[in-house]
Amino acid sequence: MKKVLIVDDSMYMRTMISSALGATGRYEVIAQAGTGSQGIELALEYEPDLITMDNILPDMIGIDIVKELRAEGVSSKIIMISAVGQDDVVQEGMANGAQDYLVKPFTPDVLVERIDKLF
Amino acid sequence: MNVLTKDQKKHAKELISAGLQKAAESLSFFMNEKINLDTSDDRCLDCDPLDLDRKGQEKIHLLITKVVGEIQGVCCLIFSAHEADHLRNVALPDEIKNSPEMMAEMSDGILLEVDNIISASVITHFSNSLKVKIHGDVPALKVVTYDEMIDFVREEISDKLFLVSFKTSFGSSNVQFKPEFLWLFEANFIDAVTKYHEASVQSTKE
Numbered sequence: 001m002k003k004v005l006i007v008d009d010s011m012y013m014r015t016m017i018s019s020a021l022g023a024t025g026r027y028e029v030i031a032q033a034g035t036g037s038q039g040i041e042l043a044l045e046y047e048p049d050l051i052t053m054d055n056i057l058p059d060m061i062g063i064d065i066v067k068e069l070r071a072e073g074v075s076s077k078i079i080m081i082s083a084v085g086q087d088d089v090v091q092e093g094m095a096n097g098a099q100d101y102l103v104k105p106f107t108p109d110v111l112v113e114r115i116d117k118l119f
Numbered sequence: 120m121n122v123l124t125k126d127q128k129k130h131a132k133e134l135i136s137a138g139l140q141k142a143a144e145s146l147s148f149f150m151n152e153k154i155n156l157d158t159s160d161d162r163c164l165d166c167d168p169l170d171l172d173r174k175g176q177e178k179i180h181l182l183i184t185k186v187v188g189e190i191q192g193v194c195c196l197i198f199s200a201h202e203a204d205h206l207r208n209v210a211l212p213d214e215i216k217n218s219p220e221m222m223a224e225m226s227d228g229i230l231l232e233v234d235n236i237i238s239a240s241v242i243t244h245f246s247n248s249l250k251v252k253i254h255g256d257v258p259a260l261k262v263v264t265y266d267e268m269i270d271f272v273r274e275e276i277s278d279k280l281f282l283v284s285f286k287t288s289f290g291s292s293n294v295q296f297k298p299e300f301l302w303l304f305e306a307n308f309i310d311a312v313t314k315y316h317e318a319s320v321q322s323t324k325e
Contacts, residue, residue, distance in 0.1 A: 009257060010235065012228040015215070056235075058257050083239030084254050086246040103243075104236045105148040 001025075002119065005046060006032045007039035007065070008054040008081070013104075017052055017081070020108035021115070036060025043069055048076050050115065053098070055082035055089070063093050070097040077118045081111075123309060130316045134248055135302075139287050141240040142300060146289055149210040149233050150296075157288040157297075168272055168284040171265075172299055174199035179268045181261045182234035186242060188253035190311055192283075192304035193275055194241070196234045197268070202296050203230055227260050234258045241302070249311040275303060282306045 004027050008014050014032050021027035031046055033039035036057040043051055051069070055062035066078055078098045082089075085103035093101045099118050102111065123131060139156055147154040177199040186192035198206065208216070210229055215221045238255045246253050263271070283304040288297045 010228060010232045012225055012232040015221075015225070019212075019214075056254060056257060083236045083243075085239065085243040086252075086254075088246075088252070089254070104239070105145055 001028045002049040003046065004029045004050045004052065005039070005042055005048040005076070006052045007036070007042075007057070007062070008032075008052070009034050009057050010054070013054070013081070016108070017111065020111050023108075024112055027115070034058075036062070036065045039065055040068060040072075043074050043076065044072060047074065050118065051076045051078045052115075053078055053080045055080055055084045055093070063089070063096055063098075066093065066097045079115060079118065123312065126320075127313060127316045130319060131312045134245065134312065134315065135285050137248075138241040138244040139300065141244050142237040143289060145237040145240040146233065149206065149236075150291060151209055152291055155290045157290055166284055166286045166301075168276060168286070168301055168303060169269055171197065171268065171272070171286075171301065172288070172297070173265050174202075177201060179263050179265060180230060181263055181268050181271065182230060182258055183261065183271075184234060184238040184258045185256040186253055186304070187256050189251040190245075190249075190253050190304060190307050192302060192308065194238050194255075194303070195272065195299075195301040196238065197299040197301065198230070202298050205293060205296050206230065206233065231258050231260055234260075237300075249315050251311050272301070272303075283308045 004021055006014050006017050006029055008017070018029045018032070021029060027050070030048060031042045033042050036059050039053070053062045053066060062080055062082065066080070080093045080098045080101040081104065083104040090101045100114055102114055143154045143156050180198040180200065180203040182196040184194050186194065207226060207229055210233065211225060215225050235255065235258050238258070242253055242255050261271070284302065286299060286301040288299045290297055
């Protein structure tokens, strides 16, 4: 069972992602964060197999969090999940340590398919 | 928009129309049906931002997203209480609707997420087309009267010197579901559209 940390300021999205991953039986959501600083703290504490990372959080930009986690040596797979879908932003996220970038909206099936490909 | 030439205005309208179409597609995802733009309003680029639907006597659910980055602006997604309830009913799964605790937490959350996603779909289109770095900030929800909403828009216009405004309304099979979508941009939107127009003319010549 892969351990997952969800970082997203939207409770709706956290619930949807958690529900979609939990239903597979292959992923266990071990922690959720609504802010970037919480996300960093929980990532360092739990060292999850996967982090789903929103890009616009109340206190930080997701790409900056990814950079910081990589600088701290966190090796979790990271999929950015955001409504921000500009070409340059997607490229920047991937260049700075995310393994994939999924633009909202998406169906639960697409989410699981994309995450399965990371392992 | 008087500072744009006829051709520039045509390009701006095409750009805005395509951006708003992306928003309609995103809203369709949540509503589980095709959502259309109100194409009868060909004044979308020259709209009066204070000429908004009263939505009867209902409280207005006003979702506000600031556009930040190389172009500044704000967008307002406007639902009546009835429209907001309809969206919640269609978009939220039964497991949430059947739990009063979860509904209490998600009631505003789903509106904020829909606003976040559909405004971002427009911003993404503008950003990619105009080659500018912009994004939508974390959205806010205000439940207000019609007059309070007008006061908010009036204040935004006077504070930020917004020069460009456009709006549309969405339509669905439910005739009572017609949320409005208002956008206000500062003058640098015109500069970006001008560059976009010049690049289009250049590529046509080549």
